[in-house]
Amino acid sequence: MSFIKNRYHVLFSFITFFVSLSFIIRLIFTVLVLQKADLSFLSCLSVFIKGIIYDLGVAVFFSILYSLYLLIIPSKWSNSRFNIITSYTLVFLMVLIAMFSFFAELTFWQEFESRFNFIAVDYLIYTFEVINNINESYPLPILISSVVAITVIVILLFKKQKAFLNSFHLKTPFKKRLAITSSILLVAVLYSLFISNNWAERSKNHYQNELSKAGVYSFFAAFKNNELNYEQFYSLLKNDTAFEIVRNELKEPESVFASNNQSILRNINNGNSPAKPNVIMITIESFSATFMEHFGNDQHLTPVLDSIANHSLLFTNMYATGTRTVRGMEALSLAVPPTPGNSIVRRPNNENLSTIGEIFRKKGYETSFFYGGDGYFDNMNQYFSSNGFNIIDRGRKISVGDDYKTTRTIIPDNEVSFENAWGICDGDLYNALIKDIDSKFKSGKPFYNFVMTTSNHRPFTYPEGKIDIPSKSGRDGAVKYTDYAIGEFLNTIKTKPWFKNTVIIFVADHCASSAGKNEIDISKYHIPCMVYNLPDAGKNTEIKETCSQIDLYPTLFHLLGWNYTSNLYGKNVLSESYVPRAVLGTYQKLAYLKKDSLVILSPQKQTETYLYNIKSNEQSSVKLPQTVVNEAISYYQTAYLLYKRGQLRTK
Numbered sequence: 001m002s003f004i005k006n007r008y009h010v011l012f013s014f015i016t017f018f019v020s021l022s023f024i025i026r027l028i029f030t031v032l033v034l035q036k037a038d039l040s041f042l043s044c045l046s047v048f049i050k051g052i053i054y055d056l057g058v059a060v061f062f063s064i065l066y067s068l069y070l071l072i073i074p075s076k077w078s079n080s081r082f083n084i085i086t087s088y089t090l091v092f093l094m095v096l097i098a099m100f101s102f103f104a105e106l107t108f109w110q111e112f113e114s115r116f117n118f119i120a121v122d123y124l125i126y127t128f129e130v131i132n133n134i135n136e137s138y139p140l141p142i143l144i145s146s147v148v149a150i151t152v153i154v155i156l157l158f159k160k161q162k163a164f165l166n167s168f169h170l171k172t173p174f175k176k177r178l179a180i181t182s183s184i185l186l187v188a189v190l191y192s193l194f195i196s197n198n199w200a201e202r203s204k205n206h207y208q209n210e211l212s213k214a215g216v217y218s219f220f221a222a223f224k225n226n227e228l229n230y231e232q233f234y235s236l237l238k239n240d241t242a243f244e245i246v247r248n249e250l251k252e253p254e255s256v257f258a259s260n261n262q263s264i265l266r267n268i269n270n271g272n273s274p275a276k277p278n279v280i281m282i283t284i285e286s287f288s289a290t291f292m293e294h295f296g297n298d299q300h301l302t303p304v305l306d307s308i309a310n311h312s313l314l315f316t317n318m319y320a321t322g323t324r325t326v327r328g329m330e331a332l333s334l335a336v337p338p339t340p341g342n343s344i345v346r347r348p349n350n351e352n353l354s355t356i357g358e359i360f361r362k363k364g365y366e367t368s369f370f371y372g373g374d375g376y377f378d379n380m381n382q383y384f385s386s387n388g389f390n391i392i393d394r395g396r397k398i399s400v401g402d403d404y405k406t407t408r409t410i411i412p413d414n415e416v417s418f419e420n421a422w423g424i425c426d427g428d429l430y431n432a433l434i435k436d437i438d439s440k441f442k443s444g445k446p447f448y449n450f451v452m453t454t455s456n457h458r459p460f461t462y463p464e465g466k467i468d469i470p471s472k473s474g475r476d477g478a479v480k481y482t483d484y485a486i487g488e489f490l491n492t493i494k495t496k497p498w499f500k501n502t503v504i505i506f507v508a509d510h511c512a513s514s515a516g517k518n519e520i521d522i523s524k525y526h527i528p529c530m531v532y533n534l535p536d537a538g539k540n541t542e543i544k545e546t547c548s549q550i551d552l553y554p555t556l557f558h559l560l561g562w563n564y565t566s567n568l569y570g571k572n573v574l575s576e577s578y579v580p581r582a583v584l585g586t587y588q589k590l591a592y593l594k595k596d597s598l599v600i601l602s603p604q605k606q607t608e609t610y611l612y613n614i615k616s617n618e619q620s621s622v623k624l625p626q627t628v629v630n631e632a633i634s635y636y637q638t639a640y641l642l643y644k645r646g647q648l649r650t651k
Contacts, residue, residue, distance in 0.1 A: 009167035015059040022055035037207035047211045054214035057191040071181040075171040096151045105215040116219035137459035197221035230640035233603040245634035271561040278502040285456045287508035289526045304487035312530035319525040319582040320510045328509025331549035335568035337583040346379045351386035354567035360448040372454040373423030418463040423454040426485035504532045523617040546580035592632030599632035
């Protein structure tokens with residue numbers, strides 16, 4: 001007891017408080033997902049044992065500063081006003097930060113069913129959008145006031161403890177103080193060296209892994225591993241072998257490789273009668289296939305898109321490569337697998353790449369990127385501008401002075417009827433798109449426009465009176481407004497002289513949710529994709545084969561009869577040689593789905609193999625042929641190498 005009855009009692013009170021409240025938070029999360037998590041008694045026991053260990057580690061890290069202070073302050077100052085004020089201030093700040101982290105975890109879990117990860121790290125960079133989103137989604141003044149009030153109550157409860165007050169009168173010898181502080185520092189060092197966040201990821205059950213973690217611990221783990229070196233962390237083949245395998249996978253009757261070395265560059269020959277329609281790609285924010293009646297939804301949220309699906313080239317089994325907008329942008333602009341770490345959109349040295357836009361420009365097209373928010377977010381403007389796209393976005397003063405390599409047009413206030421934290425409503429974005437096309441149409445130059453919407457995103461607000469669901473009612477309303485805005489857009493452009501010769505693609509960047517029992521829940525990557533108003537070939541065609549976002553443009557270019565040089569990993573899904581497959585992943589885990597064979601690659605060079613049942617969405621652990629595993633490795637290893645070496649560049 002003498003270890004506790006000393007000036008460190010205040011610190012030990014905080015540690016006890018933090019671990020206890022963390023236990024309650026974990027219990028709440030467990031109750032919230034219990035029905036779908038499929039946790040056994042032993043799984044729950046593992047969750048809470050690991051959880052307490054992580055929570056204790058976070059509490060220790062929180063305590064380092066105050067423990068050092070308690071070490072150095074002389075005993076004669078123990079009951080001084082300076083020590084009392086300093087101690088209360090430090091403990092108040094520790095509790096306040098802890099309470100904010102708990103509230104943040106609750107909201108983050110509500111959105112992602114996950115502890116803090118790289119998304120939370122990214123949010124620190126884009127504070128304008130995130131803070132405004134939180135403010136529009138939740139009553140921020142009340143939330144902050146509540147956190148401060150709870151912190152004050154906790155401090156008052158601490159103060160009521162007799163031992164807490166007595167700690168300011170105790171004269172703890174320096175040797176004892178040194179022993180206690182040294183113990184705290186030693187524990188912190190041991191955690192840093194031996195308790196990684198990966199320890200919580202031993203189960204194949206996603207929920208069990210996430211429940212075991214501690215939010216703050218996970219946050220700093222994600223911050224530390226914001227970039228992942230594929231060669232260092234993942235299973236490898238010899239480079240020559242990897243390229244030989246992937247070249248064999250990408251080989252098609254209409255393609256000829258341009259070289260015999262470690263490259264995927266090839267010439268695609270689709271015929272001698274090319275069509276050159278204008279192309280608009282509407283990339284819909286967070287739009288799962290399950291929102292549409294065509295894929296089983298019975299809420300009638302998407303009558304426009306369901307109608308379009310019946311008159312389009314429809315991909316019924318397309319899968320997003322990731323769970324974030326920048327992953328979707330990467331797949332739809334570069335047609336590459338999702339290599340670990342950040343999307344290429346956010347990485348350095350991502351200029352002058354062999355993008356889809358570059359193929360269009362070689363055909364004489366003008367390429368533009370439209371975004372309803374500020375393209376500073378997620379590095380969008382830098383990426384698209386340095387890869388030849390003109391920029392049309394909402395813009396903010398802090399980024400207006402940026403150096404753009406192409407033109408940039410900011411959508412003015414007088415053309416905006418509604419705006420939230422993420423940007424203008426889809427209707428206003430489409431009006432800006434139409435205005436820009438009208439002005440450029442007279443030049444006679446074909447155009448390719450990459451359009452990124454924002455309305456289907458928390459706080460789920462949109463103009464009132466457009467649909468029968470009030471704004472800020474939740475996701476269903478945002479989905480229905482998204483569909484409504486597309487209907488209004490089509491009604492308007494059908495009267496335009498350029499419409500007849502314009503193909504419109506409707507595709508999601510990723511699904512609305514990625515959380516599921518499995519670490520990579522395949523069903524949560526299923527997205528709709530429709531190519532509308534095609535000239536001739538491909539109209540009213542349903543493609544049922546499993547495919548990826550990266551296959552969209554190779555398939556479209558085939559239908560348009562284009563000959564082009566390809567550095568793309570995507571394939572023509574309509575080819576007789578096509579074998580159904582998809583590439584998808586999280587920030588760290590990389591998946592390769594070929595027919596019903598699923599390979600998942602993880603850090604520490606781990607490889608897991610399953611059989612996937614698409615109807616039940618079940619993954620059964622099984623040993624797959626090494627050839628399938630090697631195909632998975634070759635896709636990701638070669639994509640990483642090509643980017644790292646600069647071989648995805650055009651110059």
